Amino acid sequence: MANVRARQRLAPSRTVDTRTAHGHRHRAATGWFVWLVILANAVMTIVLWARGGNVSGVHSGAALLNSLGRITGLLGTYLLLLQVLLLARFPWIERLTGFDRLTVWHRLNGKVCLYLILAHVALTTIGYALTDRVSISREASLLLQNYPGMVTAMIGTALLIVVVVTSLIIVRRRLRYETWYLVHLTAYAAIYLSWTHQLPTGNEFLTNPATATYWTTLYLITLALLVIFRIVQPVYRGFWHRMHVEEVTVAGRNVVSLHITGRHLDRLDARAGQFFLWRFLTRGRWWESHPFSLSAAPDGRSLRITVKNSGDFTSRIGEIVPGTAVLAEGPFGVFTDDVRRRDRVALIAGGIGITPIRALLEEMSCDLVLVYRVLREDDLVFRDELEELAWDRQMPLFYVVGDHAVPVGERLMSPEHLGELIPELAERDVYLCGPPVMTDILEQNVLRAGVQRKHIHIERFAL
Ligand SMILES: Cc1cc2nc3c(=O)[nH]c(=O)nc-3n(C[C@H](O)[C@H](O)[C@H](O)COP(=O)(O)OP(=O)(O)OC[C@H]3O[C@@H](n4cnc5c(N)ncnc54)[C@H](O)[C@@H]3O)c2cc1C
Known part of the structure; x- marks a missing residue:
């Protein structure tokens, strides 16, 4: 059954404070710096590929395939290192965009890495087969027998395939999170194996020791950041705190x-x-x-x-x-007051998504309204605390209770319903948090209610 409660809002409106504006500028500057470093190293990778004779030495179809095979391999492994850094809990990057967005990029980047590495395997094998004038299967067996690091590279590629496949959402839902996580850890082995394959076989590295040093340095920096932020810092902090x-x-x-x-x-x-x-x-x-x-x-x-x-x-x-x-x-996470762009805010919580919303309600000092969506009345948590905070701030608090799967609840949290609860919703920043499916639906409804995407801040309870 739908049950909606409201209290009168009396809080005065305020302007966005300078701390928030400064935070936006600082994040933008850090963002530019991070993108610059990423781009500079990508360009460097392309330059070392070009200087390894992969442009000037291309005079046949086979050479072209080999050359493309090399650049896809180099870029694939470069993205593999970025893949590790995306979730290395590196505070600069995390504060820039938030953990959940990093996870989305990590997923996307993981697929691109795999496609590039598979393209590298296919292009190189075909290119070499054309050069040696043998069949592709014969060339694959020759490569495995005669080139150093080929067997380990093959194992690394197989591990990457397993990691990406188990990460496809549909497969993950059938796996225990912990099982998926253990499989995921083998990606580190794959990265190490890629390095042991590249240095003794890559033309760019064999002909110029400086490029080999640069490439190894990229791996070492990644490893150092990983060890610092994923192992040393948490353990140190554990002892300290x-x-x-x-x-x-x-x-x-x-x-x-x-x-x-x-x-x-x-x-x-x-x-x-x-x-x-x-x-x-x-x-x-x-x-x-x-x-x-x-x-x-x-x-x-x-x-x-x-x-x-x-x-x-x-x-x-x-x-x-x-x-x-x-x-x-x-x-x-960046689901904080720092990302707020306006002095009027609607906090919308779905189910257990009330947790960060409850904390924000305590900290935020702007013009607030809270909508708390649950399926059943006894799903409401922090009721006394919320009512006390709402009373202190003289702000409206709406409980929206009911199952939208039954006819009486169909309208709940629809754009029209949201508009009735908060008539000036489109003029507010919206903070939205809840389980993934509920959050996705609410996000669409908030957009359809007229709130621009840049004014919607989301914490989805899924990584
Ligand atoms: C940023 C964020 C904040 C969250 N805050 C809260 C909160 O305040 N209160 C609350 O009750 N829940 C919160 N959650 C959800 C909570 O993390 C999961 O419900 C919990 O980890 C499930 O673990 P489980 O073993 O009991 O369930 P399982 O049945 O093992 O997992 C249920 C689902 O939870 C996710 N999950 C499981 N283990 C992990 C893990 N170690 N890391 C990431 N995701 C995992 C998976 O998507 C899985 O499909 C939050 C999630 C995120 C991403």
Whole structure:
């Protein structure tokens, strides 16, 4: 049944503060710098390919295929290194665009890498077969027998294929997340094998030792950043912050809150709306980390997360006992007040997506309205807290309860319904968070209600 509640808004409107404008400029400058570095190295890769005789030496169809085979191989492996950096938890890049967008790019880039590397295998084999005047299968066997690093390169390519195939969403849904993750780790082996193949066989590297040094340096920098940001920093921070669970409380039906405390938490520089990758150091849990958003604005002394039972890990999270040590990677995400462009904001939460919205509500000081969408009344969490915050701020709070699959709920959260709840929605920035399917539908409805894409900020609970 649809059930909508509202309170009168009395909050005055404000202008966008200078901190936000400065944040936009800083992010834009960092963005340009990152793109410049990426582009410069891509150009460098093309230059070293061209200087390796791959343009001037092309006088036949076979030479052309070999030359194209080399550039696809070089660019494919260059993108493979970027692939690692995209999710190396490199704070500059993460703050620029947000973890979820990086994940989207990572997925896309992964496919491009594989296509380029497969093109490299096909073009090179055909090119060499034409040069040697033998069949393609005979050439493939000759390459494997006579060239150093070919067998390992073949294993690396096979690993990449497995990684990409298991990552296709349709396959991933049939796999346990942890299984997919373990398979994914083999991509590092594939990258190492590509390097051991390239240096002893690549024309560009054999003819010019400086290019070999440059290429190896790219691999080493990538490895260093990976080790620093994915291993050293989280472990160091773990020791420094000594985070542990202080209290576990029930927040609602199938939902618990974990209150986490530690030392120097103010130095985490966390903001409302952000999330961490949490690892609870108990037997059976220490090896998996899961993303959960802060459900209260960080106060420098403690952090709170609120978790809904949605699978094997989350169903047992309420069993964690106070005192359990915690490693937290982060903070991540750009779903913060910093990305706001206007002084009027609509916060829209779907289901457990209320967690970062609840934190934002506490931190944001502009003209706010909150719409909280759930299927059942007992899915509402933080009800008392939300009502208290809304009352303090004299802002409207709407609960939209009901199943849109039944006729009475069909209109819920439609563009028309949103327009009735928030008549001036198109003049607001919209912060939207929830499970992936719900968020996608709500995003479309918000767009159709007239809000421009640049004014919609989304946290999708899926990486
Ligand atoms: C940025 C972000 C913030 C989130 N914040 C919250 C929150 O505040 N409260 C909350 O209840 N949920 C939150 N989630 C969702 C939560 O991370 C998943 O529900 C949880 O990891 C599921 O784990 P599971 O083993 O219980 O379920 P499973 O059945 O194993 O997985 C269910 C789905 O969750 C995803 N998932 C599982 N494990 C991981 C993992 N280690 N890393 C990334 N995704 C995973 C997969 O897409 C999987 O299909 C958030 C997700 C993201 C991406």
